[in-house]
Amino acid sequence: MTRTYVILSILCLYHTYTSFGQDCPRKQELQSSLRQLHKLLSAHEASYLQSLRSLRKKLNLLQGSAARQSVKASNGTCPKLEAPDNGRKLGKMLAVGHEVHFLCEPGYELVGPVSRVCQEALSWSGQQPSCRNINECASTPCLNGGTCVDEVNRFLCTCAKGWTGATCHTPIPTFFTVVNDASSAAATTTTSSPSTSSSSSSVSPSSLPSSSFVHAARCTQFLGSTRCSCEAGFTISGRDSSLCVDIDECEVFHMGQAGRLCLHNCVNTAGGYRCSCPFGYNLTRDSRNCKDIDECETRQHNCTRDQLCVNTYGSFQCVRVECPRIRNATYVKTSPVRCERNPCPVDNKACAQAPNSVTFHYLSVVSNLSAPRVLFRVSAARVLGDTLRFGLLGSRGRRHFTVQRSGRQTGQLLLVSPVQGPATLEAEVEMSELERRTTLGRYVTKVTLFVSPYGF
Ligand SMILES: *[C@@H]1O[C@H](CO)[C@@H](O)[C@H](O)[C@H]1NC(C)=O
Ligand SMILES: *[C@@H]1O[C@H](CO)[C@@H](O)[C@H](O)[C@H]1NC(C)=O
Numbered sequence: 001m002t003r004t005y006v007i008l009s010i011l012c013l014y015h016t017y018t019s020f021g022q023d024c025p026r027k028q029e030l031q032s033s034l035r036q037l038h039k040l041l042s043a044h045e046a047s048y049l050q051s052l053r054s055l056r057k058k059l060n061l062l063q064g065s066a067a068r069q070s071v072k073a074s075n076g077t078c079p080k081l082e083a084p085d086n087g088r089k090l091g092k093m094l095a096v097g098h099e100v101h102f103l104c105e106p107g108y109e110l111v112g113p114v115s116r117v118c119q120e121a122l123s124w125s126g127q128q129p130s131c132r133n134i135n136e137c138a139s140t141p142c143l144n145g146g147t148c149v150d151e152v153n154r155f156l157c158t159c160a161k162g163w164t165g166a167t168c169h170t171p172i173p174t175f176f177t178v179v180n181d182a183s184s185a186a187a188t189t190t191t192s193s194p195s196t197s198s199s200s201s202s203v204s205p206s207s208l209p210s211s212s213f214v215h216a217a218r219c220t221q222f223l224g225s226t227r228c229s230c231e232a233g234f235t236i237s238g239r240d241s242s243l244c245v246d247i248d249e250c251e252v253f254h255m256g257q258a259g260r261l262c263l264h265n266c267v268n269t270a271g272g273y274r275c276s277c278p279f280g281y282n283l284t285r286d287s288r289n290c291k292d293i294d295e296c297e298t299r300q301h302n303c304t305r306d307q308l309c310v311n312t313y314g315s316f317q318c319v320r321v322e323c324p325r326i327r328n329a330t331y332v333k334t335s336p337v338r339c340e341r342n343p344c345p346v347d348n349k350a351c352a353q354a355p356n357s358v359t360f361h362y363l364s365v366v367s368n369l370s371a372p373r374v375l376f377r378v379s380a381a382r383v384l385g386d387t388l389r390f391g392l393l394g395s396r397g398r399r400h401f402t403v404q405r406s407g408r409q410t411g412q413l414l415l416v417s418p419v420q421g422p423a424t425l426e427a428e429v430e431m432s433e434l435e436r437r438t439t440l441g442r443y444v445t446k447v448t449l450f451v452s453p454y455g456f
């Protein structure tokens with residue numbers, strides 16, 4: 001089409017010139033016209049080549065998509081997958097190579113694989129997972145003889161007599177006001193009492209030993225018998241049941257770990273008791289439990305400007321975040337707890353192999369924390385390579401920690417056994433990104449665990 005147009009134009013022009021045959025154009029004019037014709041030809045030539053190139057491009061594209069189509073010829077899909085009962089399924093693609101992921105509703109735990117892949121054989125990898133109700137009673141949360149009833153995502157305690165609270169940890173207050181018919185007891189005991197000088201007379205408060213912990217009972221005569229009583233916190237005592245003796249609540253209620261009266265220390269007082277907490281803790285509103293004081297928050301710390309204050313249970317720690325010193329690599333602090341490697345010179349292998357970033361993570365836990373337990377997760381924000389690897393660096397943390405993968409882009413640090421405080425443990429978690437087995441980057445997280453001396 002283009003070519004036809006060019007030729008027609010030339011003919012037409014030629015004709016135009018020839019039509020002026022009689023007045024034969026001058027040599028100059030003719031040359032100028034020829035030049036114009038050349039220009040026109042060049043322009044058409046360029047446009048023609050351009051069309052050709054665009055045509056070739058289109059052809060290539062068509063060829064590519066045709067090739068892809070033929071790859072897709074093994075176009076089968078895996079059978080549709082159902083979400084487990086009480087759970088969800090993520091991912092709708094059923095084609096080969098695609099994955100679906102499974103989640104359970106709160107209160108349920110996944111039994112089986114977290115994800116399944118549609119394989120070449122058009123079947124899903126692994127077994128269909130299910131969601132199992134988490135038995136919240138498994139940890140025997142009901143104390144002091146309470147009975148546990150497992151419900152979805154929670155448990156209910158039926159407490160034994162004398163106990164109350166969500167986990168039956170609170171003793172029901174008992175009033176020890178005792179009203180005795182003491183007439184017969186008084187009759188028998190007064191005769192055999194050698195200690196009281198005025199034993200022959202009836203009970204007289206002034207003659208009795210008295211302190212804030214022991215005092216005379218309030219007695220009344222009624223129809224020839226004596227009735228004595230004590231106020232709350234005291235119990236009636238003495239040979240003739242005429243004394244009120246303080247109840248040592250700390251002793252009486254000193255039962256089992258969590259069931260006791262005070263979380264930490266109990267101080268008996270006249271008619272009552274008082275709880276106290278270790279240094280670094282404040283008594284809570286219920287006057288029985290201890291709450292850690294956040295020294296960092298309340299500015300009670302003495303860390304310097306170049307240190308970071310880390311609150312711990314019962315105390316605080318001043319830490320200094322320092323970027324690694326690795327030969328051939330330099331680091332810059334990009335946040336108070338993060339160092340990133342500066343770009344490496346070309347061909348500097350040592351630098352390229354140094355970690356791309358080092359992040360510092362400080363954790364505070366109580367003593368004897370039950371284990372295994374996930375302490376923290378590390379995740380890749382964006383993945384460039386085809387593989388992510390998670391691992392523990394060095395041998396320092398191996399006794400207490402392990403690193404597991406917990407998702408496609410996530411790894412987690414687990415505490416494997418309970419640690420008795422006070423203690424400070426360290427672990428280095430490495431996440432490395434690979435592309436066809438070549439390391440693209442290494443990201444290190446240095447974890448420091450401050451274990452309190454107390455279990456709270
Ligand atoms: C691919 O899918 C088409 C239509 O979806 C079907 O006609 C064809 O048989 C499939 N090919 C293979 C190899 O399964
Ligand atoms: C802890 O108790 C002290 C003294 O009762 C009080 O001054 C302080 O504000 C309390 N701190 C917190 C964090 O509650």
Ligand SMILES: *[C@@H]1O[C@H](CO)[C@@H](O)[C@H](O)[C@H]1NC(C)=O
Nearest residue numbers: 300301302303304315316318
């Ligand atoms: C900071 O306080 C702790 C106790 O809270 C003390 O042991 C330490 O010596 C103090 N450090 C400085 C630099 O004052």
Ligand SMILES: *[C@@H]1O[C@H](CO)[C@@H](O)[C@H](O)[C@H]1NC(C)=O
Nearest residue numbers: 327328345347348349350351
């Ligand atoms: C470390 O850096 C020096 C100087 O920049 C360079 O000569 C050397 O090859 C580097 N080492 C490695 C192992 O790349």
Ligand SMILES: *[C@@H]1O[C@H](CO)[C@@H](O)[C@H](O)[C@H]1NC(C)=O
Nearest residue numbers: 257367368369370418420455
């Ligand atoms: C640690 O915890 C376990 C179970 O929670 C308990 O049996 C053990 O007595 C505790 N040890 C200490 C030293 O508190």
